[in-house]
Amino acid sequence: xxxxxxxxxxxxxxxxxxxxxxxxxxxxxxxxxxxxxxxxxxxxxxxxxxxxxxxxxxxxxxxxxxxxxxxxxxxxxxxxxxxxxxxxxxxxxxxxxxxxxxxxxxxxxxxxxxxxxxxxxxxxxxxxxxxxxxxxxxxxxxxxxxxxxxxxxxxxxxxxxxxxxxxxxxxxxxxxxxxxxxxxxxxxxxxxxxxxxxxxxxxxxxxxxxxxxxxxxxxxxxxxxxxxxxxxxxxxxxxxxxxxxxxxxxxxxxxxxxxxxxxxxxxxxxxxxxxxxxxxxxxxxxxxxxxxxxxxxxxxxxxxxxxxxxxxxxxxxxxxxxxxxxxxxxxxxxxxxxxxxxxxxxxxxxxxxxxxxxxxxxxxxxxxxxxxxxxxxxxxxxxxxxxxxxxxxxxxxxxxxxxxxxxxxxxxxxxxxxxxxxxxxxxxxxxxxxxxxxxxxxxxxxxxxxxxxxxxxxxxxxxxxxxxxxxxxxxxxxxxxxxxxxxxxxxxxxxxxxxxxxxxxxxxxxxxxxxxxxxxxxxxxxxxxxxxxxxxxxxxxxxxxxxxxxxxxxxxxxxx
Ligand code: AMP
Numbered sequence: 001x002x003x004x005x006x007x008x009x010x011x012x013x014x015x016x017x018x019x020x021x022x023x024x025x026x027x028x029x030x031x032x033x034x035x036x037x038x039x040x041x042x043x044x045x046x047x048x049x050x051x052x053x054x055x056x057x058x059x060x061x062x063x064x065x066x067x068x069x070x071x072x073x074x075x076x077x078x079x080x081x082x083x084x085x086x087x088x089x090x091x092x093x094x095x096x097x098x099x100x101x102x103x104x105x106x107x108x109x110x111x112x113x114x115x116x117x118x119x120x121x122x123x124x125x126x127x128x129x130x131x132x133x134x135x136x137x138x139x140x141x142x143x144x145x146x147x148x149x150x151x152x153x154x155x156x157x158x159x160x161x162x163x164x165x166x167x168x169x170x171x172x173x174x175x176x177x178x179x180x181x182x183x184x185x186x187x188x189x190x191x192x193x194x195x196x197x198x199x200x201x202x203x204x205x206x207x208x209x210x211x212x213x214x215x216x217x218x219x220x221x222x223x224x225x226x227x228x229x230x231x232x233x234x235x236x237x238x239x240x241x242x243x244x245x246x247x248x249x250x251x252x253x254x255x256x257x258x259x260x261x262x263x264x265x266x267x268x269x270x271x272x273x274x275x276x277x278x279x280x281x282x283x284x285x286x287x288x289x290x291x292x293x294x295x296x297x298x299x300x301x302x303x304x305x306x307x308x309x310x311x312x313x314x315x316x317x318x319x320x321x322x323x324x325x326x327x328x329x330x331x332x333x334x335x336x337x338x339x340x341x342x343x344x345x346x347x348x349x350x351x352x353x354x355x356x357x358x359x360x361x362x363x364x365x366x367x368x369x370x371x372x373x374x375x376x377x378x379x380x381x382x383x384x385x386x387x388x389x390x391x392x393x394x395x396x397x398x399x400x401x402x403x404x405x406x407x408x409x410x411x412x413x414x415x416x417x418x419x420x421x422x423x424x425x426x427x428x429x430x431x432x433x434x435x436x437x438x439x440x441x442x443x444x445x446x447x448x449x450x451x452x453x454x455x456x457x458x459x460x461x462x463x464x465x466x467x468x469x470x471x472x473x474x475x476x477x478x479x480x481x482x483x484x485x486x487x488x489x490x491x492x493x494x495x496x497x498x499x500x501x502x503x504x505x506x507x508x509x510x511x512x513x514x515x516x517x518x519x520x521x522x523x524x525x526x527x528x529x530x531x532x533x534x535x536x537x538x539x540x541x542x543x544x545x546x547x548x549x550x551x552x553x554x555x556x557x558x559x560x
Pocket of ligand 1: 437
């Protein structure tokens, strides 16, 4: 240990813990009258938010919630969720944001595994909750969240309805200080195999993540996505990595915030228009859905800045959105990482390049944010050169990465092998520090001794005019190990088969952008591509479907 100078604090010096409560107070300082809006149903200003958080803290305490308890929330994106994201950790409890899009069995597993003691349930999930309730092992009480308080709902051990309880509670709560390393939030990631794994974040980590995101998105000139005058609407569910932590950022900065409830593309467009939203974030498939909405046709979305993460942002989507007035910026992260790790940034050198080069860098995962360290390693954990070409597993260090998986020490140790968090993503790093995600390790297609990135192939295929959506996976092949297989959704009035797709890809092979082994010899034309609970391409399901179609020689297969 280095011998450094550590001076004990003066008597009475306040030892400032980094707690989530600090984030809540500053928004109102900047903008008292800015509003928090829920659909077309409710709007209130920042002082009311602070008051409601105090009321909720009183309601929870009166119901018996103690520090260290886990309190779960089953809701769509709402002002209530925002209030819970503050009040629950602020009384020293842990908020478990339940992924309501998982199967009932998985939801049950996560609730028992997280040891949830209290659950706030949206009336839409009452049926689901009733079905799993007999199997819940730790839940003691429930609270009802509803948009229609006049309707009754049967929940076991119900304390009451949220709004009524809040109205009856005191608007004063003295939020105590405690250890900043206390866990504040938890939720579950759904891997490709086995049970979901619980990640968790402390107050200190979330405060630092909030500061990190505000710096990355607000202070770096080539990015400048977020400032106090922006109007924020999440389109990444609040149950998924706390909507990427942006509700904390928006509240700290006093932004006008719009919570859309359950996502419905038509309604999202309507809210965007009505509330003059300027900043959002989502995965690519959700943006695609939004752009395809009836109400979006002919609309100029000028002034809307959207961060795309969770999956690669391809050039076609970037250009399509740009033509509609939307400025897209790629960012990278995962459930385990808080989530924000990096964001597309163009330095002076890149800014001076051609439009095409600039786009290339706007769609890459980008530059690690301040305090984030990124490296690439080989299978033995040896560091690889950051030359923009060598591929390796991306590993990370940052103050806001989960320090393990809840009650799964072995999996946590694997995640942190060698003192770095292993992302499971294959990436290159270049001399400018730019991360380029090549693929998930398990999605790379290994064919004829070559490694082909399914993301690259999806990007090139999506440039064909007939293609509306595409997913590429590797399918076992006795001769080649694996062969790429493409699943396509075709635009109305267009046609394409395996042969036409080959013709489209050939020039990329000739230019050296693609290996000749990357041309799929079989494709499937479908009406919809399976998605995961958070709207990403569900490659696990897709592989199963393809194996079944091949076994039955399905009619929508097209073969070279
Ligand atoms: P999740 O834990 O569900 O949020 O998924 C995280 C994974 O999404 C990462 O490990 C990546 O594989 C993928 N991902 C996130 N952002 C990007 C990006 N900008 N480009 C490519 N893949 C991404």
